[in-house]
Amino acid sequence: MKAFVFPGQGAQFVGMGKDLYDNVPAAKELFEKANEILGFSITDIMFAGTDEQLKQTKVTQPAIFLHSVILAKSLGAEFAPEMVAGHSLGEFSALVAAGALGFEDGLTLVSKRAMAMQKACEQNPSTMAAIIGLPDNVVEEICASIPGVVVPANYNCPGQLVISGSNEAVDAACAKLTEAGAKRALKLNVGGAFHSPLMEPARVELEAAIQAAPFTKPVCPVYQNVDAKPHTDPAEIKANLIAQLTAPVRWTQIAQNMIADGAASFTELGPGTVLQGLIKKVNREAQATSKQSL
Template identity: 45%
Template sequence: MGKLAFVFPGQGSQTVGMGKDFADQYEVAGSMYNQVDDVLGFKLTDIIFNGSQEKLTLTYHAQPALLATSMVMLEQFKTSGIAPDYTAGHSLGEYSALVAAGALSFPDAVKAVYLRGKFMDEAVPAGEGTMAAILGMEAQALKEVTDEITNQGDVVQLANINCPGQIVISGTTAGVEKASALAKERGAKRAISLVVSGPFHSSLMKPAAQKLEQVLNEVTVTDAEVPVISNVTAEPMTTKGEIKQRLVEQLYSPVRWEESIQTLLDNGVDTFIEIGPGKVLAGLIKKINRRANVFSVYDLQSMNQTIEAIKEEKSC
């Protein structure tokens, strides 16, 4: 067995009831969720466990809810003694990756992502910005499309470069609609509008990034104990100065997920464990490299199966 990476999901993976089996089973999980309510000053756990899905999906609820649930699952998973050589997270998931790598404390991360969600929500009035997934088109060809539309006055750019043939674009509603149409004209298989509350990872998020920078200056960021792959550069980062800078840039820069996974593979990682709700990243990693060993920890059963499988691999 080669090296091991823990990866953490971002927005879109939230579901009502996530993590409840951990909270019911383990005292530490329950107290972590209580800590979230204390930090935020309202009962987010009630929204996580009892919904509605609509309320949970609000950016400023979804972000701390996903971070908290990933960390609750990680805390329990760590008792197995399995530790990562690297961590990485998709967009919001980068904060989970930083907590896992010891660069951010759990309460500070909860506070930061709640405010990050607020700032992202406030940056562009609802309905004025959006995102779409473009399937079956190369990044360079799609970038030519988005540059062309942006130069005509409607801002749109690449936001998430997820895996071969799956790229998300982000910008003004008009920009995304025009780029989607032009991409299809030029050979994209499909353009799917995403249900999001704003144009994340586009230059329209720069006002949110400025506010986030002030928040990050108030929380304690330390050097990471294991390298964290940055969404912005797709390279390992460990120093607190770089971590802060990249978190600010991340809000208006593309998430280079495909390259990030490639970096991990190039550095000897052959086993990936996705920790948190859903199995989105596991699916993307398999599309990037079919030979990678990929596990998902999203409930008690999947956690126990993963621990068993990893221990078996290690003993072979």
């Protein structure tokens, strides 16, 4: 079976999507429509901005969504997914690409999500850190032993787990995890504690918008971050999307489940090659490639 996967925040780069804009008239139309919907020229920042401009959450999330979704739409018959998944923000790209949500509604939700997350980050100064070289259960136990908020946020692949929480609790966890034998405990350059209880204000803000959006049954199962299981029921998809903001991304389990369910090839659509690499770390035999342009 053919699986398509969609990257999340951190994969962005200046120049992303420009060749689609320049060479595919239908893609150019969608990019221009996005500028109208967002109320600013995101294409200017995507194609010729600075890394600093592109790194703002309110820009990054719609930019990655646009590159991924417009690329999927530009592929025509080549985009024939039998299963899809996306990492964090990428779940919205996966849902739109698989027809569960329209382009405009998807972009509007992604923009609202980015704004709500940025606001939550400003309310609670917080951070994330990548923990390399420890089993998941050890990281879970140490996080649970630390006072304050620090939780597993991204199960990326075996031996790579990102934790998320308040600055003090993440620092304390990093120190303890290093003592426990982590090869690295690396603070990430992010706006705040994504996929942790500190995102609760953003979850509340986004819930009404997701509930009101017109979701339909996707053309294939969408493996969602919250439970790593395939979903096609719009009500379940909505509930999982809402829960996603404060719950961990179970990418390791998503890749394992897709392979177990028959994924013979994975194609990552959008900026970067992060997911292709993670899938190969989950299963060395996996056929995984990435595509950033036609």
